[in-house]
Each structure stands twice: as C-alpha cells, then as structure tokens.
Amino acid sequence: MxxxxxxxxxxxxxxxxxxxxxxxxxxxxxxxxxxxxxxxxxxxxxxxxxxxxxxxxxxxxxxxxxxxxxxxxxxxxxxxxxxxxxxxxxxxxxxxxxxxxxxxxxxxxxxxxxxxxxxxxxxxxxxxxxxxxxxxxxxxxxxxxxxxxxxxxxxxxxxxxxxxxxxxxxxxxxxxxxxxxxxxxxxxxxxxxxxxxxxxxxxxxxxxxxxTLYPVITPFDVVKARASLPFRPADGHKGTFGKVVSVAGSESYIGAAGLSAMAAMRTGVGLFELCTAKSVVNSLSAGMYECTYSAMKTDKDGFMVAENAETILKKCEKASSLLIGCGLGHTAETEKLVAELIEKAEIPIVLDADGINSLCPNIDVLLKKKSTVILTPHPAELARLCGVTVGEVMSDRLGFAYRLSEKYGVTVLAKSADTFAVDGGKVYLCTEGTTALAKGGSGDMLAGIVSSYVAQGFDALDAAALGSFTLGSTALLAGYKRSERGIIARDVIDALPRFLYDLENAD
Structure with a gap:
C-alpha cells in the first residue's frame, strides 16, 4: 500500500x-x-x-x-x-x-x-x-x-x-x-x-x-519489516548484538520487569542487565537465568530512589540502549531518577509506563536530553504527556503524537489497537494485532522488544515500528487455532523466535 x-x-x-x-x-x-x-x-x-x-x-x-x-x-x-x-x-x-x-x-x-x-x-x-x-x-x-x-x-x-x-x-x-x-x-x-x-x-x-504535505504516513507491512532486519554475521558474538540496561520493576510490580527482559532477549539483543529492587532480583533470578542483575536502593515501599542514577549511568557506558519504566512505580524519587537519566544518559532511551508517568511532571527535561528518546504511551499516557483528556487524544491520536514528537524531538510510539510510530515528519501506521494483547504485560513486552532493536543498532523510528509489528504479528501467531481469550504474555514471548524465523525466511 x-x-x-x-x-x-x-x-x-x-x-x-x-x-x-x-x-x-x-x-x-x-x-x-x-x-x-x-x-x-x-x-x-x-x-x-x-x-x-x-x-x-x-x-x-x-x-x-x-x-x-x-x-x-x-x-x-x-x-x-x-x-x-x-x-x-x-x-x-x-x-x-x-x-x-x-x-x-x-x-x-x-x-x-x-x-x-x-x-x-x-x-x-x-x-x-x-x-x-x-x-x-x-x-x-x-x-x-x-x-x-x-x-x-x-x-x-x-x-x-x-x-x-x-x-x-x-x-x-x-x-x-x-x-x-x-x-x-x-x-x-x-x-x-x-x-x-x-x-x-x-x-x-x-x-x-x-x-509539501507532512507528516508522511505509510503503513508498516511485512515487506518493510523484513527490510528493517539487520544482517547477523556468522562470526557475531554477544557484544555484536548490543546490550540493554533496564531500569524496571519494584516490590509491587515484579512481573513487568521480567516480561520486558524476556521479550528483549527473545528478539536478538546480546546482553540484558536488569537494574531493579533486590526483591525483584530474588524473585526473577530463580527462573530467568539469561540476563544479569544489579540490585538498586529502594524506599521503604520497594520503589527505586534517585540516588541510583549515578550507578545506572555508569552501567550505560557499556550499553547500547536504556529501558526505563516497566513496573518502576511512580513516586517523587522516580521522577527525580527519570529526569536525571534523561538529562545525562548518552545512549538511546526507551521510556515506558511509569517511566512516562514519572516524566510528565518534568517533561521539559526532554529538551536537555543527550541522546535519542522513544516514548511508548498508550492513550491515557499520551493524554498525560500532552496535558489533555483521553477523549481529546482519541479524537486525534496522530495529531497529538505528531505535535509531541515535533516539540521535544522525540520518537513517539502511540500504541492502541492500531499504533502510530512518529518521528518528526515521518509516520508509520502499524495495524497488526489481536485482542490477545488486551491484557496486562503487553506494553512491557513491546518496550522490551523496542529496546532490543535499538540496542542492535536500529534507527529509532524503525525500532519502534518494527517493535509494534513484531508484537502484533507474534500475538497472531501465538493465537493460531487457539482462543485469543486464553493467550497470555508468556505465550507471545515463547512465539517470538518462530515469528522471527518466518520473517527472516519470508518470500
């Protein structure tokens, strides 16, 4: 099309x-x-x-x-x-x-x-x-x-x-x-x-x-998806395929950190380090062996504090993307932590969920960013970012995403049943998906996939669009001859290697 x-x-x-x-x-x-x-x-x-x-x-x-x-x-x-x-x-x-x-x-x-x-x-x-x-x-x-x-x-x-x-x-x-x-x-x-x-x-x-018409809107289809996949050299090693540092999880939201990590690792990134609360490390490390963990300082309720910024920034020196927000929680301390990471991190940032919520009170910090930032809001989060109601956003979701991207120089992945990937004057429309994704954990998977693609060297807009295409298409694959009602996030994660195989070998 x-x-x-x-x-x-x-x-x-x-x-x-x-x-x-x-x-x-x-x-x-x-x-x-x-x-x-x-x-x-x-x-x-x-x-x-x-x-x-x-x-x-x-x-x-x-x-x-x-x-x-x-x-x-x-x-x-x-x-x-x-x-x-x-x-x-x-x-x-x-x-x-x-x-x-x-x-x-x-x-x-x-x-x-x-x-x-x-x-x-x-x-x-x-x-x-x-x-x-x-x-x-x-x-x-x-x-x-x-x-x-x-x-x-x-x-x-x-x-x-x-x-x-x-x-x-x-x-x-x-x-x-x-x-x-x-x-x-x-x-x-x-x-x-x-x-x-x-x-x-x-x-x-x-x-x-x-x-002279902007934005330029094009559908992101299987042809574009396959063309976006980078070559994986036969002599590549874990360092070749990038490293994600993830600031995610809290005592109250353990699963989000794990789902985002697994989705990232299932989509090709070489290394994944999870910076999180010690309670999350203790819970996830018993069954998720493929990533590394760093226990962060937390408040009495198990949410990370701003004091962790220096440690996280040091880890970013040997990483290729920074994921912030999945299960992070939203407190005054997370607001300070997110602001400092955006202002000082020199690698691309993917900001999701409570990363976005923690950004909203200090959104102008985006004007001080040193690297690419990808925001992944659902309609309610997009409304908060833009200071409007959800109803206003739904009447012109693309318009609000486009203006947000233009104002702050960020890539916006405005997700819903159909998703817009917006970067300045260029927009991809992603329509793959199913109601199997209308469940908790889907946004965490998407954020992990996008951060994985960014870490592997993808352009921000391509990473965002391909991330949405990957998640939607994989959910369809996971639901083949199975009810969408019964598909959960782990089913989708398990189907990711099969989807990528099909995409790599598509005629």
Missing part, C-alpha cells in the same frame, strides 16, 4: 490539482467513473442497483456514476437520503441525472433498499463526524437488512475518516472504493471493520500535489 493521507491532506490535494489542470468537477467525474466500474463489475443486466445519495459531493459522485451505469444499459435507481443535493457540484450532477434513472425519497424507499442486489453508499463523505442522526437511522437499518453486495463510495457512511471512530449502525461495506490515496480513518479501529476490501483508485491528482 502507498502513502495514506489525512482528511486535511486529501482536501489540499484536491484543490492543488487545479494547478496541474484537473478541476474539482473533473475529479468528481473521474471518481464517478471509477465507482461505476466497480459497481458494473459486480452487477448483471437484471441487477437491482440502488445508490444512496447524500447532499454533498459524495452524493454527487453517486449521481454521476448512476448516469454512467445507465449509459451501459444497466438500471440504477437513486435514493435521496438527506433531501436534494446542495453543493455546487452535486446540484449540477443532480440536474444532469438521466431521466431513465429512478429517483426515490428515503422515507418511501426502505423496502426498496432492503431488496437491492447491489447497494451503493454515497451518503456522507470525509466531513462526517459524531453519530448518525435519528432521522436517517431507518435508512441504515434498512441497509443492515440488505443481503446484496454493498459498496461504499470513498468511505462507509457513519465512519470518521479522521480518527477511525464509527457509529454502530455505519454502512457495512463489502468493498470501499476510495480515491487517490487511502484515508487514514479507514485503516483504524473500529472503522476498518466497516470497510471490507479497500480499493484505492486513481482520479488524476498529480503526485506533486503531495510534495
């Missing part, structure tokens, strides 16, 4: 296209031709083709497509779902509608919609947001009852093209025909479940229209 555009970027391209000789009217005609071709390929002479028409330019696309279908001898009908079209282009398309095309009003066409052989959604476009209004719900209930082929024009109505949010009654397409580039929201949960197969069709927009 090529580049993905935000709604704002697509709107810019549509208007910029006029500089290269393609008007908005021509773009509508081109889009309608592509839509009509898909409709015709899924129809026969006897097919009952019903196009659902909105008031805007999406409806205009459908009206022009109806004319093209009629010219081919097919018998389309259009249903006006929001009254007559009211934009200049859609009104002009309605005025030119072939007289052979039957026109119905939505309130009189519910049974007609249910009986369609091919049902085409041209109601709402990229400007839609929020919930479907009560007065149009009968149309969408009729769509749900229709058993014919369902095709969406540009995007399924009810879906938010900006952030992937979707009304529960959104049009559920078998095929979505979108134009020029895929729109971001179509690839995000829950919207992606309403899109079916996504076909991206050319409508004549010159690629030069995109030259």
């Amino acid at each position: 090529d580049r993905i555009l935000t709604v704002e970027q697509m709107t810019f391209c549509e208007h910029e296209a006029e500089k290269y000789g393609v008007s908005l009217a021509q773009l509508m005609d081109n889009a309608a031709a592509q839509l009509a071709e898909v409709i015709a390929s899924n129809s026969s002479a006897s097919s009952k083709i019903v196009l659902l028409i909105g008031k805007g330019n999406n409806g205009g696309d459908g009206l022009v497509a109806a004319n093209l279908l009629a010219e081919q001898g097919l018998k389309p009908a259009v249903v006006l779902c929001c009254g007559e079209p009211d934009t200049d282009l859609s009104s002009a398309a309605y005025a030119r509608l072939d007289k052979s095309v039957e026109v119905l009003k939505a309130e009189n066409a519910l049974d007609f919609i249910e009986d369609a052989d091919v049902l085409v959604d041209c109601i709402f476009g990229t400007g839609f947001h929020g919930s479907l209004r009560e007065n149009i719900l009968p149309v969408f209930r009729a769509c749900k009852k229709c058993e014919g082929m369902k095709i969406a024009c540009n995007l399924p109505s009810g879906v938010n093209a900006r952030n992937g949010q979707a009304d529960k009654l959104s049009f559920k397409a078998d095929v979505t025909v979108t134009f020029h580039r895929g729109k971001l929201g179509l690839y995000l949960q829950p919207a992606v479940d309403f899109c079916g197969e996504i076909l991206v069709k050319d409508i004549g927009i010159d690629e030069r229209c995109e030259n």
Whole structure:
C-alpha cells in the first residue's frame, strides 16, 4: 500500500490539482467513473442497483456514476437520503441525472433498499463526524437488512475518516472504493471493520500535489519489516548484538520487569542487565537465568530512589540502549531518577509506563536530553504527556503524537489497537494485532522488544515500528487455532523466535 493521507491532506490535494489542470468537477467525474466500474463489475443486466445519495459531493459522485451505469444499459435507481443535493457540484450532477434513472425519497424507499442486489453508499463523505442522526437511522437499518453486495463510495457512511471512530449502525461495506490515496480513518479501529476490501483508485491528482504535505504516513507491512532486519554475521558474538540496561520493576510490580527482559532477549539483543529492587532480583533470578542483575536502593515501599542514577549511568557506558519504566512505580524519587537519566544518559532511551508517568511532571527535561528518546504511551499516557483528556487524544491520536514528537524531538510510539510510530515528519501506521494483547504485560513486552532493536543498532523510528509489528504479528501467531481469550504474555514471548524465523525466511 502507498502513502495514506489525512482528511486535511486529501482536501489540499484536491484543490492543488487545479494547478496541474484537473478541476474539482473533473475529479468528481473521474471518481464517478471509477465507482461505476466497480459497481458494473459486480452487477448483471437484471441487477437491482440502488445508490444512496447524500447532499454533498459524495452524493454527487453517486449521481454521476448512476448516469454512467445507465449509459451501459444497466438500471440504477437513486435514493435521496438527506433531501436534494446542495453543493455546487452535486446540484449540477443532480440536474444532469438521466431521466431513465429512478429517483426515490428515503422515507418511501426502505423496502426498496432492503431488496437491492447491489447497494451503493454515497451518503456522507470525509466531513462526517459524531453519530448518525435519528432521522436517517431507518435508512441504515434498512441497509443492515440488505443481503446484496454493498459498496461504499470513498468511505462507509457513519465512519470518521479522521480518527477511525464509527457509529454502530455505519454502512457495512463489502468493498470501499476510495480515491487517490487511502484515508487514514479507514485503516483504524473500529472503522476498518466497516470497510471490507479497500480499493484505492486513481482520479488524476498529480503526485506533486503531495510534495509539501507532512507528516508522511505509510503503513508498516511485512515487506518493510523484513527490510528493517539487520544482517547477523556468522562470526557475531554477544557484544555484536548490543546490550540493554533496564531500569524496571519494584516490590509491587515484579512481573513487568521480567516480561520486558524476556521479550528483549527473545528478539536478538546480546546482553540484558536488569537494574531493579533486590526483591525483584530474588524473585526473577530463580527462573530467568539469561540476563544479569544489579540490585538498586529502594524506599521503604520497594520503589527505586534517585540516588541510583549515578550507578545506572555508569552501567550505560557499556550499553547500547536504556529501558526505563516497566513496573518502576511512580513516586517523587522516580521522577527525580527519570529526569536525571534523561538529562545525562548518552545512549538511546526507551521510556515506558511509569517511566512516562514519572516524566510528565518534568517533561521539559526532554529538551536537555543527550541522546535519542522513544516514548511508548498508550492513550491515557499520551493524554498525560500532552496535558489533555483521553477523549481529546482519541479524537486525534496522530495529531497529538505528531505535535509531541515535533516539540521535544522525540520518537513517539502511540500504541492502541492500531499504533502510530512518529518521528518528526515521518509516520508509520502499524495495524497488526489481536485482542490477545488486551491484557496486562503487553506494553512491557513491546518496550522490551523496542529496546532490543535499538540496542542492535536500529534507527529509532524503525525500532519502534518494527517493535509494534513484531508484537502484533507474534500475538497472531501465538493465537493460531487457539482462543485469543486464553493467550497470555508468556505465550507471545515463547512465539517470538518462530515469528522471527518466518520473517527472516519470508518470500
């Protein structure tokens, strides 16, 4: 898949296209031709083709497509779902509608919609947001009852093209025909479940229209993942493949330190040293033999204190990445510890969980960093980093991650059911995953994997994106012929070598 555009970027391209000789009217005609071709390929002479028409330019696309279908001898009908079209282009398309095309009003066409052989959604476009209004719900209930082929024009109505949010009654397409580039929201949960197969069709927009658009969003797929893996020389030794120093764990959160360590070691790093509370060392060392341990000073509750910074920084002199936060806990002392490590460490830092929470009160310390910093926030942590609500973050997760990256010069891995890896003007969208990861320990595994890749010499953005791809794909592999309900973090860790083998040997 090529580049993905935000709604704002697509709107810019549509208007910029006029500089290269393609008007908005021509773009509508081109889009309608592509839509009509898909409709015709899924129809026969006897097919009952019903196009659902909105008031805007999406409806205009459908009206022009109806004319093209009629010219081919097919018998389309259009249903006006929001009254007559009211934009200049859609009104002009309605005025030119072939007289052979039957026109119905939505309130009189519910049974007609249910009986369609091919049902085409041209109601709402990229400007839609929020919930479907009560007065149009009968149309969408009729769509749900229709058993014919369902095709969406540009995007399924009810879906938010900006952030992937979707009304529960959104049009559920078998095929979505979108134009020029895929729109971001179509690839995000829950919207992606309403899109079916996504076909991206050319409508004549010159690629030069995109030259000034940032961020550049591209999907991180198996081809990119395999290309990201570095060569492992046959004569390599443990020092060749890097060392992670991890500041993780506390008396209250022992498992997080162990899961992150095992995930890192299962993804290729040569050495892993865990700096943690003595109680964590005593617990994990009885069963996790592959890493080394350093017991740190703690407060009375078993959380590490800032006094450990000097010792940790000394260990960093012989390491290639520093992981901070998995099970660390959040106290005034961890805030001081995290701030000092960020300000003084000269190796790349991966900051997760309570590392992020401990950073938030002193976030401007990022401006004093001496090395690369990768933040791995889930939506609530991203909201804390940005000083906003979770609701605000979910309405524009990419925007907040992008602005955070720009402001502080950091790489942000904004994780959720779909994940953005953001570094300045470049963004990777990572969509691999499963609900098997909707459990405690998944973030710890991800942080460990990313720190492992960084230690092996990966670029920060590639390490973040590949880390997300690795975790999501491995969870899918671990769940093969097994219920996602029953998969736990250790199952995923155990499957990592198999995933990497498959990736290394993929055709």
